[in-house]
Amino acid sequence: MTDPALIRNFSIIAHIDHGKSTLADRVLELTHTIDEREMVEQVLDSMDIERERGITIKAQAVRVMYDGDDGRTYQLNLIDTPGHVDFTYEVSRSLAACEGVLLVVDAAQGVEAQTVANALMAMNADLEIIPVINKIDLPAADPERVRHEIEEALAIPADDAVLTSGKTGQGVRDALEAVVKRVPPPKGDPDAPLKALIFDSYFDTYRGVVALVRIVDGRVRKGDLVRMMATDTVTDVQEVGVRRPANTPVDELGVGEVGYLITGLKDPALVKVGDTVTAAKHGAAEPLPGYRDVKPMVYTGLYPIDGDQYPDLRDALDKLKLNDPALVYEPETSHALGFGFRVGFLGLLHMEVVKERLEREFGLDLLATAPSVEYHAYLTNGQMLEVHSPQDMPDPSRLDRIEEPYLKATILVPPDYVGPVMELADSRRATFKDMQYLSATTVEMHYEIPLSELIMDFFDQLKSRTKGYASLDYEFIGYRRSDLVKLDVLLAGKPVDALSFIVHKDKAYPRAKALTEKLKDIIPRQMFEVPIQAAIGGRIISRETVKAKRKDVLAKCYGGDITRKRKLLEKQKEGKKRMKNLGTVEVPQEAFMAILKVDEG
Amino acid sequence: MPHPSPDVEWGAGDASREPAGGAMPAHVYFHVPFCASKCSYCDFFSVEAGRAREQAARAYEALFEQWAGWVSRLGLRLATTAYVGGGTPTALGAARVAAFVATVRAEMCEAHDPEVTVEANPESLDEQTVAMLADAGATRVSLGVQAFHDDLLAVLGRPHDATRALNAARTVVSHGLELSVDLICGIPGQTLDMWRSSVHYAIETGARHVSVYPLSLESGTPLAAEVMLGRYRALDEDLVADMMLLARNLLEDAGLRRYEVANYAEPGRECRHNLAYWTGREYLGIGPSAHGMLRAETAREAGFVVPEGAARVRYAVAADLTQGFGEWPAMTVETLDAEQAAREDVMLGLRLAEGVALELVERAGLGVVVEGLVARGLLERTADRVRTTDRGWLLGNEVFGAVWTG
Secondary structure, eight states: OOOOGEEEEEEEEEEEEEHHHHHHHHHHHTTSOOGGGGGOTTTTTSHHHHHHTTTOOSOOEEEEEEOTSSEEEEEEEEEEEOOOOGGGGHHHHHHTTTTEEEEEEETOOOOOOHHHHHHHHHHHHEEEEEEEEEEEETTOHHHHHHHHHHHHHHOOOTTTTOOOTTTTTTTTTHHHHHHHHHHHOOOOOSSSSOEEEEEEEEEEEETTTEEEEEEEESSSEEEEEEEEETTEEEOOEEEEEEEEEEEEEEEEETTTTTEEEEEEOOOGGGGGGTEEESOOOOOOSOOOTOOOOOOEEEEEEEEEEEEHHHHHHHHHHHHHHHHTTTEEEEEEEEEEEEEEEEEEEHHHHHHHHHHHHHHHHHHOEEEEEBBBBBBEEEETOOOEEEEEEEEGGGOOOGGGEEEEEEEEEEEEEEEEGGHHHHHHHHTTOOOEEEEEETTTTTTEEEEEEHHHHHHTTHHHHHHHHHHTOEEEEEEHHHHHHHHOEEEEEEEEEEOOGGOEEEEEGGGHHHHHHHHHHHHHSSSBBSSSSSEEEEETTTHHHHHHEBOOOOOOOOOOOOOTTTHHHHHHHHHHHHHHTSSETTTTTTEEEGGGGHHHHHOOO | OOOOHEEEEEEEGGGSSOOOTTTSEEEEEEEEEEEOOTTTOOOOOOOEEGGOOOHHHHHHHHHHHHHHHHOOOOOOOOTTTTEEESOOGGOHHHHHHHHHHHHHHHHHHHOOEEEEEEEOGGOOOOOHHHHHHHHHHHOOOEEEOOOHHHHHHHHHHSSSSSHHHHHHHHHHHHTTTTEEEEEOOOTTHHHHHHHHHHHHHHHTTTEEEEEEEEOOOOOOOOHHHHHHHHSSOOOOOHHHHHHHHHHHHHHHHHHHHOOOSSSOOTTSSHHHHHHHHTTOOOEEETTTTOOOEEEHHHHTTOOOOOOEEEEEEEEESSSSSTTOOSSSOOEEEEEHHHHHHHHHHHHHHHTTTTTTTHHHHTTTOOOOHHHHHHTTTSSEEEEEEEEHHHHHHHHHHHHHHHHHHH
């Protein structure tokens, strides 16, 4: 057990692409935790998708030993957190395991929405915040301006901000010195009953669920009988260790230390992020504060293009869930698409990542329906239904009212783009709350907006209307009553349930018109004319027609190049295979996402 | 000049009707990969001649060598058609093309009334060139006109104008050569009226063979890029269909019958070389990016290593000036078994207006597929043949796709 005076627990937080993972790489190098020959980029981002997209999805903890300028060797526990708003709760639990953070800000980009959101979370957790201005090697770097922004926008003194370059390694030692000098050592009672915070978990095929923990009080050893307080689950600890970054067993973990517990449990649902581990006998009376049961925000239907892959999809979801307890799913049947699953996600990024992993790691070919949110449908008999899919929305005659989830959205944007943001917000049923000028270059705007509007391509629109300058953060604020209707889409006269969506009554007409127009562009001409109709409760409110195909022939003669002609025909057939056959109509996959891309202008 | 009756000379996919002598291809294609300049829609292999003078000179030698190589391997005494295409063969220079044509013609089977086509573009086809080609033994000139409208020629990036095209066409006819005119419909900016006048001018030249190609925007070409950038608008496909129907009507009124998806001719003046492609005949391809088709036994005789069970060999010469020339150039080879070859014959035969024999359909095991296409109104049956309807003609890919991919 290490003297807590020599322990520092810290996290690196940053807006996406500000260089968090590269900086973490340099820390591992400088402390000889990983030697250069083993170094891969972004060591802590172990999934391919994390590396490719430059995002962190899973939290990680690594212990490094650092020889400080004062001649003492410190145990630094670096807790790498997800950097996306989808994972806000997970981030908050990771931060709760720390005493301080390195707040990394790109020396060229400056403060952005997630910088603010992350800094606020760190402040709320009472953490010591050390500003780090990173990427100072860039030609466009302007550390003085960024220093100023940090002070103005975040009210954090930045005089002694550390200047670093994750690329060249410059300033990384300064950053670690700042951690040693400014982040307080952990406090805790070694003689009190065990209290350990679970800030993440993962599933090991051979050893079951492994919990990443921070010891707050007491100590834990191999063989201890422990209890997860929220799920009231008792198990004996099979191994205790620390990550360097490979799992390294230790005898015990004491106050302030960060490490892992091999729980021996087979069900990941029993080991929840934010839960407290205590002794099974004479344990702590109260758990650590802050635990919350995470609920999905966004739902989508996932269907195998090839119906035979349905069992494979089920297996794949079961496997992914082992390492991603936030993933929820239930079987769903669509007349149009057959057997699939309604899957719930923490947010849009989480959804994209899961779909990509299912396709890539499990070789599935999936069709996703447009994302939806969880509506609360109150029936006339007083009963409340949680509706995750438009096709499950009860008939209007049975409905008393519908409530939908609302968010508080924070948008940071240069003053020149305030107008376009207002325009976009107005078109998305957002209510303006307030705005404040954080600095000469940054305005912070607050809106309340239905989640269903935010998942409709809002972020892309925001980016394109502000030339990429705006950044967005949001948090859930509750359910509110809205005047919503279900819009159905008919192809060649037949309703296609997978294309139905819920929309505000005032927006039904423009959105129906925009959607039918968009579908007309997406659905290729077929051998027969295909009418596309949008309807509310059987009443047609918009109609377009895909004309019958009249001409499709390769006429050119390539000097007897028949192989090329045949290849084109084979490609044509492949293209058809990727389309979904709805009755006689061949529909490309993107049609099911069309509602996200409509712009009713 | 008398022309053999098509019924005797070519039959759909029936290799047993090859001229006596059997295993020797009667059809030869030469690819001359040089052009004055690259047209904006073209994705064929060609090199700007001005930038490659030396290569052009070597290429001319190399074509001779490859030709001689095939002659020595197979003894091509029976070649009946030759097609010198490209590219723009005349970009090699009139004297070279003429000398080349003369050499090829000398090896051909005079008893079969050789057909020797040279592709040409108006900008490089002057009076003297035409005269030299005629003297050397060329019988046909396929003239790449594309449109008799200067604005549209500019869109296509053609290095000539309509006047020049008209003059070149008349020159060909005046020297007693068969003239074929290529036209393109569906050019951005083209109206139905512009198209009508282009077809009229083509008929007016005295051409008894016309090819009509709907423009296809090939990715990677400047024109496709400009359409993507919105500088030009691709024509609505209904309009292009109307253009194809209009051309068919106008040309048939002028006595030119549609005999293939894109080709029209006075009966008896069909291009026998092109027909070879659609009727399962063997042909040689010589020069970079040229394509050839041989029966397995011919290919073996020519030195190809052909796997057991293969019935047909298709090869493509490398589209590369250094690898595609030489006596035994780099090539990619593909083999088809007997069943695939039969399917291919049906697919290609259905490009012809007269279609294919039902007997061939049965042999290819395509009875059910063809039945379905008849039911969908894309094919129609005559006594012992099946052919495309008007709808099936314009929706050829549906037909060919169903036949090839099942």
